[in-house]
Amino acid sequence: MPQPLARIVQDELLTGPRGPDGRHEIVVPRSWLAEGAWVEIPLPRLLSCALCDGGGCDRCHRSGAVTTRVQQMSTEVIEVQLPVGGPAILRLPRLGGLPSPGEALGRGLLLLTIRVGAEPSAGLRKLPDRASLRSVHPSPIPPHPRLKGTLLTPHRILALAALCLIVGILWWLRQ
Numbered sequence: 007m008p009q010p011l012a013r014i015v016q017d018e019l020l021t022g023p024r025g026p027d028g029r030h031e032i033v034v035p036r037s038w039l040a041e042g043a044w045v046e047i048p049l050p051r052l053l054s055c056a057l058c059d060g061g062g063c064d065r066c067h068r069s070g071a072v073t074t075r076v077q078q079m080s081t082e083v084i085e086v087q088l089p090v091g092g093p094a095i096l097r098l099p100r101l102g103g104l105p106s107p108g109e110a111l112g113r114g115l116l117l118l119t120i121r122v123g124a125e126p127s128a129g130l131r132k133l134p135d136r137a138s139l140r141s142v143h144p145s146p147i148p149p150h151p152r153l154k155g156t157l158l159t160p161h162r163i164l165a166l167a168a169l170c171l172i173v174g175i176l177w178w179l180r181q
């Protein structure tokens with residue numbers, strides 16, 4: 007039976023070749039989980055390697071950590087909708103570690119552990135109710151920059167018009 011395309015894309019993101027996966031943990035009040043709130047999470051630049059849990063493996067070059075962004079970049083803040091109910095681990099594609107230099111891959115997964123506590127983790131912010139919004143994935147793939155507005159620029163329209171004119175004249179001359 008054919009799978010829906012979105013499902014295939016999602017599976018590819020979760021299981022396909024990618025940068026190293028990283029772990030992060032947040033603590034939220036139970037009430038936030040109960041309502042499936044949207045939260046803003048500042049993502050650390052270094053995450054614990056999900057494969058070795060910080061012990062050091064080939065994937066993280068024995069460092070135990072994976073890097074989510076280059077040093078100069080400002081803090082990355084992600085928006086995630088908490089799963090309604092109890093504690094959980096979310097697998098978020100393209101929010102984990104950067105691939106090694108020279109690897110043409112996307113970022114790995116972010117394995118986000120959500121635990122319940124009296125106080126939310128530092129830096130965590132509950133967003134206003136977004137129930138009216140589409141339940142978008144927290145990491146939409148940015149559009150390819152070169153695909154934007156390249157088809158019909160004014161110059162190309164003009165060139166096309168000139169070409170039509172030339173072809174027209176040639177055709178007329180052959181009559």
Ligand SMILES: [Zn+2]
Pocket residue numbers: 055056057058059060061062063064065066067068070071
């Ligand atoms: Zn590792």
